Amino acid sequence: MSRADFKDVVPPLTESRVARQYAAIAARAPAVRPRGTKWLTFAVAAGLAVALAGATLRAVQVRGAGAIEGAVIESGSLGGGQSPTSLTLADGSRIELGAATRARLTSARSTSVRIDLERGSLEVEATHVDGRTFVVGAGAYEVRVVGTHFYVRRDAGQEVSVRVDRGVVEVAAVAGGGEIRRLAVGEKWSAPDGPTARVMPAEPAASTASVAAFAPSAPAPAALPTASPVINTTAPRRDESARDLFDEAQRARAEGRASDAARAFDRLRRGFPKDARAALSAFELGRLRLDVLGDPQGAEEALRDAMALGPSSPFREDAEARRVEALGRMGDAGACAAARSAYLVRWPNGTYRRAVEVGCGDR
Amino acid sequence: MTGSKRVFETRVSRGRGLAVPFHRAVPTAVRISDPIIRSGPGPSDAALVVAARAGERWAHEALFRRYAPMANGMAFRLMGRDADVDDLVQDAFVVAFGRLDALDDPQAFAAWLGSILVRTAGKVIRRRVLMEKLGLRRRGEPIDIDAVAARVAGPDVAAELRGIYKRIERLPADLRIAFLLRRVEGMELEEVARATGVSLATAKRRIAAAQQAVERWLDRERP
Numbered sequence: 191m192s193r194a195d196f197k198d199v200v201p202p203l204t205e206s207r208v209a210r211q212y213a214a215i216a217a218r219a220p221a222v223r224p225r226g227t228k229w230l231t232f233a234v235a236a237g238l239a240v241a242l243a244g245a246t247l248r249a250v251q252v253r254g255a256g257a258i259e260g261a262v263i264e265s266g267s268l269g270g271g272q273s274p275t276s277l278t279l280a281d282g283s284r285i286e287l288g289a290a291t292r293a294r295l296t297s298a299r300s301t302s303v304r305i306d307l308e309r310g311s312l313e314v315e316a317t318h319v320d321g322r323t324f325v326v327g328a329g330a331y332e333v334r335v336v337g338t339h340f341y342v343r344r345d346a347g348q349e350v351s352v353r354v355d356r357g358v359v360e361v362a363a364v365a366g367g368g369e370i371r372r373l374a375v376g377e378k379w380s381a382p383d384g385p386t387a388r389v390m391p392a393e394p395a396a397s398t399a400s401v402a403a404f405a406p407s408a409p410a411p412a413a414l415p416t417a418s419p420v421i422n423t424t425a426p427r428r429d430e431s432a433r434d435l436f437d438e439a440q441r442a443r444a445e446g447r448a449s450d451a452a453r454a455f456d457r458l459r460r461g462f463p464k465d466a467r468a469a470l471s472a473f474e475l476g477r478l479r480l481d482v483l484g485d486p487q488g489a490e491e492a493l494r495d496a497m498a499l500g501p502s503s504p505f506r507e508d509a510e511a512r513r514v515e516a517l518g519r520m521g522d523a524g525a526c527a528a529a530r531s532a533y534l535v536r537w538p539n540g541t542y543r544r545a546v547e548v549g550c551g552d553r
Numbered sequence: 554m555t556g557s558k559r560v561f562e563t564r565v566s567r568g569r570g571l572a573v574p575f576h577r578a579v580p581t582a583v584r585i586s587d588p589i590i591r592s593g594p595g596p597s598d599a600a601l602v603v604a605a606r607a608g609e610r611w612a613h614e615a616l617f618r619r620y621a622p623m624a625n626g627m628a629f630r631l632m633g634r635d636a637d638v639d640d641l642v643q644d645a646f647v648v649a650f651g652r653l654d655a656l657d658d659p660q661a662f663a664a665w666l667g668s669i670l671v672r673t674a675g676k677v678i679r680r681r682v683l684m685e686k687l688g689l690r691r692r693g694e695p696i697d698i699d700a701v702a703a704r705v706a707g708p709d710v711a712a713e714l715r716g717i718y719k720r721i722e723r724l725p726a727d728l729r730i731a732f733l734l735r736r737v738e739g740m741e742l743e744e745v746a747r748a749t750g751v752s753l754a755t756a757k758r759r760i761a762a763a764q765q766a767v768e769r770w771l772d773r774e775r776p
Contacts, residue, residue: 201629201638208621211639212614215646219613433611440596440615466607470600505599 261295263287265310279303279317283324286313288343296327296502304502311343323536327501328352329383334360334535340373344383351380362532432458432465439471448482459495469500473509480512486519507533511542514549526550602659605650613650620666627667630737631674631730633718641677645670671730671748678726720767731756732763 263277265287277285279298287293291310297303305312306327316324316335324335328344339355352361354373361371361379373379439454455475459468473496480489493513497506510533517526526549533546540546596604596615604612621642628641649666656665717736721729727749734745746756 201625201635203622203625207639208618211621211643211646212617214639214643215617215650216610216613218643218647219650437611466604466609470596470604473600474596503600503603505597508597508599 263291263293263295265289265291283317284315286315288312306501307342307344309344309346311341313339313341315339325502330498331381332362332501334362346383348383349380350383351378353378360535362535430457430461432462432467435461436467436471439474443474443478448478452478452483456492459492459499463499469496469503470505472496472499473503473505473512476509476512476516480516480519486516489513490516490520507537507540507542510536511540511546511549514546518549518551523550523552527552597660598662599659602653602656602662606653616650616662617646620663623663624666624670627670627738628674631671631733632677633722637677641670641674644677645673648673668748668750671734672750675726675730675749678729682726717767720770721763724763724766728759728763728766731759732767735760 263285276287277295279285283303285293285305288311291312292308293310293312294306294308295304296306302323302325303316304323304325304327305314307329312326314324314326314335316339326333326335326342328342328350329346331350333340333342333352340359341353341355343349343351352359352373354377359373361373371379435454435458439451439458442448442450442454452475455471455478458465458471459475462468472492476489476493476496478489479485479492490513493509493516496503496509497513500506503509510529514526514529514533517529520526530546530550533540534543537543598616598619601612601616601619605616624642624645625638628638628645629635632638632641645666648669649662656662714737717733721732724732731745731749734740734748735742740748742756742760743753745760746753749756749759751759
């Protein structure tokens with residue numbers, strides 16, 4: 191007899207028993223409090239502390255991991271001789287905020303650090319840690335830290351620029367298309383800020399410039415690597431919430447109605463792009479289109495959207511890998527190779543590495 | 554592992570946690586559409602964990618419903634009686650939901666839940682033994698494997714299970730858990746070590762000790 195046979199031995203599990211168990215769990219589970227609420231409390235407390243101290247140099251030592259994720263760090267105008275706001279991570283990495291800067295500490299884990307710059311500028315002194323990624327997101331671009339000291343500026347809606355003072359960084363489009371640009375010491379790069387992007391070549395090496403002399407330089411971004419297909423979908427009804435749509439999609443999917451599920455996911459991500467479920471819905475839509483509906487082009491579009499809606503989501507790797515598969519099936523060799531390179535750089539030991547390597551059919 | 558599909562199969566490639574034997578059927582094909590990571594239909598585990606961390610009640614319920622069959626089955630096989638299952642499953646999920654922030658790899662929820670359930674089972678068994686010693690609980694309550702196994706498993710499985718539970722009932726909790734994970738759950742030694750939070754050497758020692766005890770009883774029972 192095989193051991194696996196024992197797995198068939200399970201207690202009677204009726205719907206009423208499952209419901210009873212969950213009711214007991216829900217009653218005993220700790221009160222659910224979104225992280226944002228925690229951070230609102232933290233932010234208020236921190237603000238009071240700063241106001242009381244009246245310090246000119248505000249340094250925050252960050253030692254936790256999940257607990258501080260999502261924190262927003264902001265700096266004022268830095269007038270009147272104020273020193274810049276700085277953030278020091280537990281590994282010694284130091285991030286200094288320029289004037290009028292707002293950034294979000296999206297991830298601060300032992301395996302990954304990610305800071306998303308909403309506006310202003312950051313100067314980063316990153317401690318090298320083996321096996322840890324360090325990324326600064328700036329609109330549609332990402333700066334991946336390979337070396338140590340660099341500067342990122344984002345003028346929202348106008349321009350994103352990067353300068354490397356020491357070490358090496360890589361700049362890539364969040365959506366995964368286009369070239370991944372490696373910047374070495376003294377190199378600087380910039381591109382117009384916008385919802386989508388393509389990484390353009392860097393400027394020739396130049397001496398390290400001051401922040402004030404850091405001028406925009408790159409040409410306007412080209413079109414997206416792949417055209418967005420026309421999506422036949424409807425906007426959410428007025429009385430329809432994101433939750434309704436998500437539930438509807440789940441129901442439809444469980445009942446085998448893939449097209450209905452896809453429509454609901456599509457309406458959700460388009461109608462509620464700021465909802466927490468939007469990125470997930472785009473990802474699930476991509477999976478449905480790719481696996482069930484035989485629509486790799488539509489899948490590619492949805493997966494690209496998933497990556498843009500949730501640039502640091504836990505299914506980012508899945509979305510990138512699936513996008514390689516979709517592009518491979520579409521026969522778009524150039525875009526597929528670019529997406530493959532992006533995946534392999536971002537996830538050198540990724541779960542899908544082997545599949546992605548052969549996903550474009552040219553290896 | 555048989556070739557049959559199990560909706561709770563998952564591959565634990567990163568992060569800590571227990572690599573439960575569910576992942577043994579991971580396909581070797583290279584197509585991404587092949588279910589390297591399987592979480593059943595609907596959102597991935599990672600997505601549900603993220604939503605649950607963000608305070609979405611629906612995500613808690615979705616995770617529970619996805620893994621209720623796995624947790625109930627594992628709890629039943631670890632405890633050997635249906636009466637203990639509800640409490641154990643509920644305890645494990647309450648702990649898991651309360652500590653979601655500690656889960657490094659959200660896609661590894663199944664394995665992580667499994668390890669919590671194993672450790673909770675150990676505590677329940679130790680508490681039960683203590684209550685028996687204090688006279689607060691009747692010793693040797695019958696194992697109701699027959700009631701379940703007869704319906705869902707073949708008679709040979711039921712007979713073997715009966716024999717196993719009869720012989721391990723009086724083993725210390727640590728030995729019993731390690732033995733069941735190896736013998737009934739079919740885990741590799743490394744998996745048993747991870748699930749119970751001990752070194753590989755300790756896991757081997759516990760399994761060997763339990764095996765010896767079972768064999769001693771078998772010798773005694775032989776005519």
